[in-house]
Amino acid sequence: MNLYVYIHIPFCYKKCPYCSFISYEKSISTKHLYLKALVKEIESFFLKNNSYKIETIYFGGGTPSLLKPEELVLILNTIKKYHISKACEITIEVNPNNATKNYLQKLKEIGFTRISLGIQSFNNQKLQFLQRLHNAQESFRAIENTIELFNNVSIDLIYGFENFNILQEDLNNAVLFPLKHISAYILSIEKGTLFYKQKVYLQEENVEKQFLYLIKFLKKHNINQYEISNFAKKGFESKHNQAYWQNYDYIGFGLSASSHINSVRYKNTDNLDDYINKVLSDKSPVVYKERLNIDKQIKEAFVIGLRTIKGININNFNQRYNCNIEEIFKKELSKHYELKTLKKVRGSIKIANPKKLLISNYILSDFI
Ligand SMILES: C[S@@+](CC[C@H](N)C(=O)[O-])C[C@H]1O[C@@H](n2cnc3c(N)ncnc32)[C@H](O)[C@@H]1O
Ligand code: SF4
Structure with a gap:
């Protein structure tokens, strides 16, 4: 049976004002214990479930690229002891500040096959509004460094709030590179974030105009929409994301990670200390578990599948x-x-x- 693996790294150098993903500003002491717990959680799952064929591994966050190469190797080796498919897609989200030639070379040697860069924009004004730690020049450099070493490169863009010309500029810049995949997200103002508290809001008309423009523009460059926010050159649709949309079995390891295995949905705690303490004392970090009856499975699969363009x-x-x-x-x-x-x-x-x-x-x- 095929399995799709997600690993959550919940640390960031600085929390972005729009981000509601479970991540904390970097704390080295916790990072060490977290990794110890993470490896233990992975190990104990595969000891009990060793007949799966692993099709994808996805390191997301947070900022997985703040891990040192040897820390990534530790996690990957724990998984690689089990049955990994030859064509396994191994992705890591990399923040532009970390995309140095040296670091990317190490990622390649370790076995990553796909890089997802958190570019967000090539415009300084927009990057400052988003309070990113990188500037436009670093966006360009990050992509240049990555495409030199990797064939399968994706970038994330955020839009929907800026002036139309800036979106056009961002898209024109993106297609200068032989990117295989673009995830373009409309900025969402999530409860609990700084932008939410500051009552930042988007104009619906602007959002619709930008969304439709983006789809058409990327299509002209053979980067086709295959899900609401995801666009790819033919054959480069993310295998990992597609597994979610096709309602396949996936396992998430780490803080707040969710899983869907044999018609059961699980979710780990999103309290960092709780996660570490539980796993290191041989207790389960799962705080939510639901067996999906056939009705629910059908409804969920239908709704998730409809998010894709092919339906x-x-x-x-x-x-x-x-x-x-x-x-x-x-x-x-x-x-x-x-x-x-x-x-x-x-x-x-x-x-x-x-x-x-x-x-x-x-x-x-x-x-x-
Ligand atoms: C889990 S984040 C991690 C990526 C990486 N840490 C970074 O920021 O470069 C994945 C992507 O989600 C998108 N994202 C995060 N918060 C968002 C929001 N409120 N609205 C729209 N997109 C968002 C960003 O494009 C980001 O690159
Ligand atoms: S957007 Fe990325 S870098 Fe910013 S807080 Fe979220 S996960 Fe961290």
Whole structure:
């Protein structure tokens, strides 16, 4: 059975004012204990579950690139003792400040196959607004250094709040490079963040205009949208993310990580001390566990699948879940076909057009 592995590194040099991911400003003493716990958590999972074939490993955060190469090796070696697929996609999120030639060379030697750079923008004004630790020049240098060593490079961009010209400038700069993948996120103002407290808000009209422009622009450069926020050259769609959207089994290790294994959903604690103490004293860090009955599995798989551009292939879906999805959602589907928010094309159900992707949460809430 295939397995997709996520590793969470919850440390950052400085917390960004928009970010609600579970991450803390760097603390070396905790980092050491955290890694000890992380390795132990991985080890104990695979000791009990050693028949999986690992298809992807994804180091996310936080800032995994603040780990030293030897710390990354320690984690990877713990996993590599088990059955890793030959074509395993091994990704790490790298902050531009860490993307030095020397560090990237080490990442390559260790076995990473894909780099995801947190560029966010090539514009100094925008980077300052986001209070990033890097400037435009460092955005360029980070990409130059990375593409010299890696074929499969992705960048993250944030947009939706700036003036339209700046988005155009960012996109023009992005396509100067032979990038294989771009994740472009509309800035979301999340509860608990500094931007939320400061009541930063976005103009809907601006967001829609930018979203539609971005899709069209990247398509012209053969970087095609395959999920709301994700764009790739053909064959370079992230294997790891696709596993989530296809509702495959995945395991998350580390603080706040979630997993979905054999129809059970798990979530680890998001309290750092609690995580370390529990794992190091042989207790489970899981604080939430839910066995999904078949109804829930079908609903979740349907809703997650609809986030992708190709949507849900009806025959495949019905076979996998031994169901008739068009019967189950008869009422909801006819409502959304009528509203032209969803459409049925060549045996697949999908979001009707790119504009509707922006209200996808509202559409999908009808199916939960
Ligand atoms: C988990 S973060 C980690 C990446 C890395 N630490 C960095 O900041 O470069 C992954 C990506 O999520 C996006 N992101 C984080 N907070 C966001 C927000 N509030 N709105 C939109 N995108 C966000 C950013 O593009 C970021 O690169
Ligand atoms: S955006 Fe990245 S660097 Fe900034 S706080 Fe979030 S995880 Fe850390």
